[in-house]
Amino acid sequence: MSATFTQDEIYRYSRHLMIPEVGLDGQRKLKETSMLLVGAGGLGSPAAFYLAAAGVGRIGLVDDDVVDASNLQRQILHDTAHVGELKAESGKEKLLALNPYIEVNAISTCFNSESAAGIARDYDIILDCTDNFATRYLINDLCVLTGKPEVYGAIYRFEGQVSVFDSRRGPCYRCLFPTLPPPELSPSCSDAGVFGILPGVIGTMMATEAIKLALGIGSPLVGQLMIYDALETSFQRIAFPKQANCEVCGQTPSIKSLLDSTQSCGDATLFSLSPDERITPSDLAEALQKPVPPLLLDVRSPVEQQISSLENAVNIPLEQLSDRLDELDRQKEIVVFCRTGRRSARAVEILHSAGFPRVKNLTGGINAWVSQYQPGAFQY
Amino acid sequence: MQIKYFATLRDITRVSEEHISVPEQTLEELIQFLCARYGRSFAKWVSCEDGGFGSLSIFLINGTDYRSLDGLQTRLKDSDVISLFPPIAGG
Numbered sequence: 511m512s513a514t515f516t517q518d519e520i521y522r523y524s525r526h527l528m529i530p531e532v533g534l535d536g537q538r539k540l541k542e543t544s545m546l547l548v549g550a551g552g553l554g555s556p557a558a559f560y561l562a563a564a565g566v567g568r569i570g571l572v573d574d575d576v577v578d579a580s581n582l583q584r585q586i587l588h589d590t591a592h593v594g595e596l597k598a599e600s601g602k603e604k605l606l607a608l609n610p611y612i613e614v615n616a617i618s619t620c621f622n623s624e625s626a627a628g629i630a631r632d633y634d635i636i637l638d639c640t641d642n643f644a645t646r647y648l649i650n651d652l653c654v655l656t657g658k659p660e661v662y663g664a665i666y667r668f669e670g671q672v673s674v675f676d677s678r679r680g681p682c683y684r685c686l687f688p689t690l691p692p693p694e695l696s697p698s699c700s701d702a703g704v705f706g707i708l709p710g711v712i713g714t715m716m717a718t719e720a721i722k723l724a725l726g727i728g729s730p731l732v733g734q735l736m737i738y739d740a741l742e743t744s745f746q747r748i749a750f751p752k753q754a755n756c757e758v759c760g761q762t763p764s765i766k767s768l769l770d771s772t773q774s775c776g777d778a779t780l781f782s783l784s785p786d787e788r789i790t791p792s793d794l795a796e797a798l799q800k801p802v803p804p805l806l807l808d809v810r811s812p813v814e815q816q817i818s819s820l821e822n823a824v825n826i827p828l829e830q831l832s833d834r835l836d837e838l839d840r841q842k843e844i845v846v847f848c849r850t851g852r853r854s855a856r857a858v859e860i861l862h863s864a865g866f867p868r869v870k871n872l873t874g875g876i877n878a879w880v881s882q883y884q885p886g887a888f889q890y
Numbered sequence: 891m892q893i894k895y896f897a898t899l900r901d902i903t904r905v906s907e908e909h910i911s912v913p914e915q916t917l918e919e920l921i922q923f924l925c926a927r928y929g930r931s932f933a934k935w936v937s938c939e940d941g942g943f944g945s946l947s948i949f950l951i952n953g954t955d956y957r958s959l960d961g962l963q964t965r966l967k968d969s970d971v972i973s974l975f976p977p978i979a980g981g
Binding site: 549553554641646663665666669671688696748749750751832 | 896897898901902906928929930931934935937945946948950953954955957958973975977978979980981
């Protein structure tokens with residue numbers, strides 16, 4: 511049975527109904543379409559708002575994370591009053607306030623290889639609004655294996671990418687980037703920082719592509735990657751080919767079911783250091799009183815030292831560490847730190863594999879140190 | 891030729907683009923040259939270390955994906971613009 515509209519809905523969508531490319535038929539298609547947004551953060555926020563406003567009939571929001579105050583610089587689906595609440599629930603409330611004529615499903619579970627197929631089953635179009643490589647490959651494989659179109663968006667500081675992957679008529683994410691990068695090459699927004707308005711631009715473009723797919727109008731970005739540079743205000747559109755030897759959508763695919771992706775949710779398990787490789791702030795405070803204190807290695811970017819810093823620390827940003835090992839004394843005990851302990855955990859692994867014998871990660875990073883030993887200094 | 895770097899590669903090279911004058915060569919030779927210049931952090935993204943160039947990042951020659959040309963054996967001219975794109979994952 512095709513969707514019907516009330517007078518209120520007709521009036522609400524009237525500016526769509528007046529465009530020939532949408533019209534009543536198109537608006538009906540939107541109401542009959544379901545879209546799943548994996549991630550209700552930077553990209554998911556603007557995308558969800560516009561899809562809801564446009565009248566997409568059923569929207570699923572998947573996110574197992576809660577709203578943090580540091581999200582609000584870009585994740586406009588949430589607000590100060592919702593800090594600490596589940597993002598999926600906070601988002602659902604906002605979308606229904608904007609448009610009560612749609613259905614919104616809040617799914618506050620981890621989207622991984624076990625849950626993905628069940629969550630995505632009842633949706634027509636999937637939007638990849640996630641923040642890590644593992645989930646991106648998972649969504650791609652799922653969409654290829656189940657024959658669903660996927661709208662892809664990704665951001666890094668001032669740069670964004672948008673594409674549409676539909677393996678039935680074009681290349682997929684693995685055709686573009688065949689290999690899953692290792693975790694140590696995967697900086698998140700919380701490690702790398704992000705220009706707050708960038709996901710606004712990219713997420714809005716994703717919603718545009720999703721609505722075009724639902725309406726069947728225009729030229730979707732199938733086989734095309736749009737790259738936006740906010741600093742240069744440049745858009746570059748590149749064509750990329752479908753790969754005959756693609757592992758999932760090629761002629762003889764080796765991936766026939768979803769690969770295990772349990773590492774994609776949460777960040778605690780990504781880098782498991784042994785107790786010998788960790789040091790708490792209180793143990794560090796003690797060690798710094800000794801006649802031969804450990805060398806402090808700060809692997810944050812130089813700009814972060816303006817927020818907080820440790821006296822006498824040597825600064826080598828993580829991305830330069832492999833090339834600057836000569837600057838460090840191998841005989842010394844080294845304590846590595848960053849903001850929260852994630853980047854420094856990667857640094858500990860790099861130093862260990864380079865043969866440094868005594869390297870420890872400051873648990874909780876400089877934020878934990880500041881909270882206990884530098885009253886008045888900032889956590890961020 | 892003109893080389894453009896994006897995202898994490900730009901953080902390593904600390905320039906968004908540069909001109910390099912080299913005799914005519916292949917893309918593979920250019921990548922090797924850049925890896926020697928920018929070190930291991932750079933090489934990780936373009937996979938020089940395990941010999942699988944480009945399996946992580948993609949290379950464009952005048953806006954065209956190198957895989958649509960002659961791959962790593964594509965011959966380069968001094969007037970070419972080479973763009974190096976690593977994958978990004980933020981959201």
